[in-house]
Amino acid sequence: MHRLRLLLALVIGHCSLVIAANAADLPLVALFTTGGTIQSKGIHRLSLAEYNESRVTPAELLADLPELKSLARIEVTEIANVGSGNIDAALLLKLSKSITAALARPEVAGAVVTHGTGTLEETAFFLHLTVKSTKPVVVVGAMRPFTAISRDGPYNLYNAIRVAAAPDAVGKGALVVLNDTIHSARYVTKGHTYHVETFVSRELGPLGFVDSDRVVFYRNPLTKHTATSEFDVSTLETLPMVDVVYGYQEASAAPITALTEAGAKGIVYADSSPAFSKAFLAAQSKGVVIVMSDRKGAGRVTLSDRVAARNTITADNLNAQKARILLRLALTKTTETRQLQRIFNEY
Amino acid sequence: MNAALPLLRPPALSLVIGHWSLVIRRFAAAFVIGHSSLVISGISAAEIPDRLPPEIRPKPHVLLLSLGGTISGTAKERTNVTDYGAPRVGPDKWIADLPDLALYARVTPEDLRPTGEPPSMTTEHWLKVARRLQEIAADDSIDGVVITHGTNIMVETGYFLSLVVNIKKPVVMVGSQRPWTALSGDGPLNMVNAVRVAATPAASGMGVLHAMNQNIFPIRDVTKASAYRMHTFQGVDLGVVGVADPDIVKFYSEPLRRHTHKSEFNIARLPATLPAVEVIYGYHETPGYIVDAMVANGVKGIVVDGTGAGSIPNTMTDAIKKAQAAGVVIVATARTRGGRVQETPKRTESKVVPGDNLPPEKARILLQIALTQTTDVGAIKRMFDEY
Numbered sequence: 001m002h003r004l005r006l007l008l009a010l011v012i013g014h015c016s017l018v019i020a021a022n023a024a025d026l027p028l029v030a031l032f033t034t035g036g037t038i039q040s041k042g043i044h045r046l047s048l049a050e051y052n053e054s055r056v057t058p059a060e061l062l063a064d065l066p067e068l069k070s071l072a073r074i075e076v077t078e079i080a081n082v083g084s085g086n087i088d089a090a091l092l093l094k095l096s097k098s099i100t101a102a103l104a105r106p107e108v109a110g111a112v113v114t115h116g117t118g119t120l121e122e123t124a125f126f127l128h129l130t131v132k133s134t135k136p137v138v139v140v141g142a143m144r145p146f147t148a149i150s151r152d153g154p155y156n157l158y159n160a161i162r163v164a165a166a167p168d169a170v171g172k173g174a175l176v177v178l179n180d181t182i183h184s185a186r187y188v189t190k191g192h193t194y195h196v197e198t199f200v201s202r203e204l205g206p207l208g209f210v211d212s213d214r215v216v217f218y219r220n221p222l223t224k225h226t227a228t229s230e231f232d233v234s235t236l237e238t239l240p241m242v243d244v245v246y247g248y249q250e251a252s253a254a255p256i257t258a259l260t261e262a263g264a265k266g267i268v269y270a271d272s273s274p275a276f277s278k279a280f281l282a283a284q285s286k287g288v289v290i291v292m293s294d295r296k297g298a299g300r301v302t303l304s305d306r307v308a309a310r311n312t313i314t315a316d317n318l319n320a321q322k323a324r325i326l327l328r329l330a331l332t333k334t335t336e337t338r339q340l341q342r343i344f345n346e347y
Numbered sequence: 348m349n350a351a352l353p354l355l356r357p358p359a360l361s362l363v364i365g366h367w368s369l370v371i372r373r374f375a376a377a378f379v380i381g382h383s384s385l386v387i388s389g390i391s392a393a394e395i396p397d398r399l400p401p402e403i404r405p406k407p408h409v410l411l412l413s414l415g416g417t418i419s420g421t422a423k424e425r426t427n428v429t430d431y432g433a434p435r436v437g438p439d440k441w442i443a444d445l446p447d448l449a450l451y452a453r454v455t456p457e458d459l460r461p462t463g464e465p466p467s468m469t470t471e472h473w474l475k476v477a478r479r480l481q482e483i484a485a486d487d488s489i490d491g492v493v494i495t496h497g498t499n500i501m502v503e504t505g506y507f508l509s510l511v512v513n514i515k516k517p518v519v520m521v522g523s524q525r526p527w528t529a530l531s532g533d534g535p536l537n538m539v540n541a542v543r544v545a546a547t548p549a550a551s552g553m554g555v556l557h558a559m560n561q562n563i564f565p566i567r568d569v570t571k572a573s574a575y576r577m578h579t580f581q582g583v584d585l586g587v588v589g590v591a592d593p594d595i596v597k598f599y600s601e602p603l604r605r606h607t608h609k610s611e612f613n614i615a616r617l618p619a620t621l622p623a624v625e626v627i628y629g630y631h632e633t634p635g636y637i638v639d640a641m642v643a644n645g646v647k648g649i650v651v652d653g654t655g656a657g658s659i660p661n662t663m664t665d666a667i668k669k670a671q672a673a674g675v676v677i678v679a680t681a682r683t684r685g686g687r688v689q690e691t692p693k694r695t696e697s698k699v700v701p702g703d704n705l706p707p708e709k710a711r712i713l714l715q716i717a718l719t720q721t722t723d724v725g726a727i728k729r730m731f732d733e734y
Contacts, residue, residue, distance in 0.1 A: 187586075187599070203562070204599055205586020213690040218568065218585050219600040302594040316597075 036116030084116025110164030124185035173225035247271030253279035407490035491545030505566035517550035554606035635666030657688030
C-alpha cells in the first residue's frame with residue numbers, strides 16, 4: 001500500500017512524496033531530509049561509529065515508522081542525503097527557502113528536518129534566524145545509525161513530528177528534539193561525541209519535553225527569531241565568507257592572516273592569543289569584521305569598552321560556530337560595528 | 348589582553364572600575380542630579396557609550412524586604428562559615444554596607460523577619476508576607492522588591508508567594524551561603540545583583556525570581572542542591588531564564604507555568620490556615636502505617652515522593668486506598684528530581700495526581716493551596732499541569 005502511494009507520487013512527477021494520508025483530519029507535517037546518522041547504515045548492528053557510504057532513503061525512513069500514520073500526514077522533500085559536515089551555504093539557503101514556502105501553506109502545521117548531529121546546531125540556528133513563519137520548525141537527528149542495536153533515531157523522529165504538530169510549539173522558533181527533550185536552536189549545542197544524551201543547552205536549559213502523555217513547554221525564548229527576525233534570505237544565493245579562529249596558549253596569527261588574504265568578510269575567534277591583536281588590526285583595515293566568542297561553552301562574553309574601542313563585536317553567549325552563522329547573516333545587512341553589536345545583543 | 352592598542356580612556360580609571368561602562372553612565376547620571384559622593388570628575392558625556400541598553404528609569408525604587416537568612420547572620424571570625432547566627436543584621440545594615448546599591452536603585456529597607464524563639468518561617472508568617480506583598484503590588488511608589496531568606500527553604504516560601512500574590516513588578520528572592528561577616532562572603536554581590544534584577548523593567552511579569560550566583564531562575568524551577576557550596580542553587584531539568592552579568596542584566600527566556608498575575612489563587616481568598624499536607628519519601632518497602640498515621644492526624648493530602656518515574660511502593664498501596672476513601676488526595680512526585688511524573692492509564696485509574704516535575708516540598712505547597720479550592724482529583728490534576 002505504502003509502496004503504491006510512493007510509486008504513484010513519483011509517477012505523477014511531484015518532487016515531494018505524500019504517504020500515509022489515511023485520515024484527512026490529521027495534521028500535515030512537512031519533512032525535509034538531509035541525511036546524517038539517522039539515515040546512515042553501519043557495517044553491522046554493533047557498529048555505532050563506522051558507517052557505509054549508502055544511506056537510507058526518505059521513503060525507507062518513513063516505512064520504518066508505521067506509528068506515524070496515526071500521528072500526522074507526512075509530506076517528504078529530500079534536500080540532500082549527506083553527513084552534516086557536507087552541509088554548505090547553498091544547502092542552508094535551499095533548506096530555509098523550502099521550509100518557508102511549505103509553512104506558508106495554510107494546511108501545513110509544521111516542519112521537521114533530519115540532519116547529522118555534528119553541525120546540527122548550526123543549521124538549526126540558521127533556520128531559527130531565517131525561516132519566515134511562526135509555525136514550528138523541528139530539527140532532529142540520531143546518535144546511532146539506522147542499522148544500530150538500540151538506535152535512537154526512530155523515537156527521536158516520532159517525537160520531532162509530535163512537536164512539529166503541537167499547538168504549543170508555535171512561535172518558539174526552530175527547535176531541536178532528541179532524547180525526549182525540546183531545546184531552542186539558539187541555546188542548544190552538541191556536548192558529547194558519542195553518547196545518546198548529547199544535546200544540551202548548558203546553563204539555559206531546555207524549553208520543554210516530549211513525554212508519553214503530552215508535549216510540555218516550560219519556557220518561551222526571548223531572543224529574536226523566525227517571524228520577528230530582520231534577516232531575509234529569499235533572494236540570496238550565497239552567504240558572506242566567515243571563518244573561526246581558535247585561541248590557545250601561543251596561538252599563531254597565521255590563520256588570521258591567511259583568512260584575510262583568502263577574502264574572509266568576518267572572523268570569529270573563540271578565545272584570544274597575544275599574537276592575534278596585530279593581525280586583527282590588519283584584517284580590519286581590509287574591512288574584515290572581528291567577533292569575539294569564547295571556547296568555554298557557557299556564559300556571555302560581556303560588553304566591554306576595551307573590546308568596543310577595538311571595533312570588535314562581542315558574541316553574547318553564542319559559541320563560535322553559531323556566532324559565525326549570525327555574522328554571515330548580519331553581514332548581508334550591515335558592516336557597521338554598532339549595528340552588528342546590536343544584532344548580537346538581540347538574536 | 349591587547350596592550351598594543353590605545354584605550355579610549357586612561358588605564359588607571361579602568362583599573363579602578365571593573366565593569367565601568369555601565370558604572371560610568373550611572374555616575375554621570377549621579378553627577379547631573381548633584382549627588383556629590385558619587386561624582387568622578389573628568390568624565391564627559393561624550394565618553395558615555397550609547398552601546399548599552401538605554402536606562403528607562405534611572406533610579407527605580409526597590410524595597411529590600413528582610414526575612415532574615417544566613418545573609419543576615421554574623422560570626423566573630425571571618426573564617427566561620429558554619430556556626431554563625433546572632434546578632435543578625437537588619438536590612439538597614441546591608442544598605443549602609445553597600446553604597447553600590449545607589450548606582451542601580453533607591454533602596455529602602457523593611458524588616459519582616461519572623462519572631463519567636465527560635466524564629467521560624469511558619470505558614471502564618473507566609474500569609475503575613477503574602478498580604479504585605481499584595482499591598483506592595485498596589486503601591487505605585489515601589490518599582491521592585493527584593494526578599495531575603497535563609498537558603499534552606501527559600502524556594503518554598505518563594506513558590507508559595509508566586510502562587511498567591513497577584514503582582515507584576517519584579518520580585519527577587521536572594522540569600523547567601525556564607526554569613527554577612529564571612530571571608531569571601533557571597534552575600535554582598537548577591538544582594539547587589541538582586542537589586543539590579545529588581546530594578547530591571549524586563550523582570551516585570553516574570554513572577555517570583557531567584558537571583559544568586561549571577562543566575563536568574565523562576566522560583567518554581569530552582570532548588571538547593573548543595574549543603575555548603577556557594578553555587579548551590581540549580582535547575583534540575585530546566586535552566587536559568589537570565590543572567591546578572593557585570594555589564595547587563597539579560598533575560599533569555601520567560602517561564603510559561605502560571606504564576607503571580609496569571610494565577611487563579613489569591614491571598615485575599617485564602618483561609619487563615621492551610622489544609623494539612625505531608626510528604627512521604629518512597630523507598631524499598633515503605634510501610635503503609637506512615638500513611639495511616641497521617642490520616643489519623645487529619646491530613647487532607649499526601650505527597651508520595653515515589654521511586655523512579657513516581658511509583659508508589661506496593662507496600663503502601665492498601666493504606667493509600669484507605670486514605671483516598673477517607674477523602675485524602677494523593678499526589679505522586681519522583682525522587683529522581685529530574686523528569687515529569689506522567690499521566691498513565693494506571694495512575695489515572697488509581698486517582699493519583701501526577702506531580703509534574705515539582706519536588707515534593709513544592710508539590711505539597713501547590714496541593715495545600717489547591718485543596719483550599721477543591722478536592723476534585725481532576726481539577727487538582729489540571730492545577731499541577733498548569734502551575
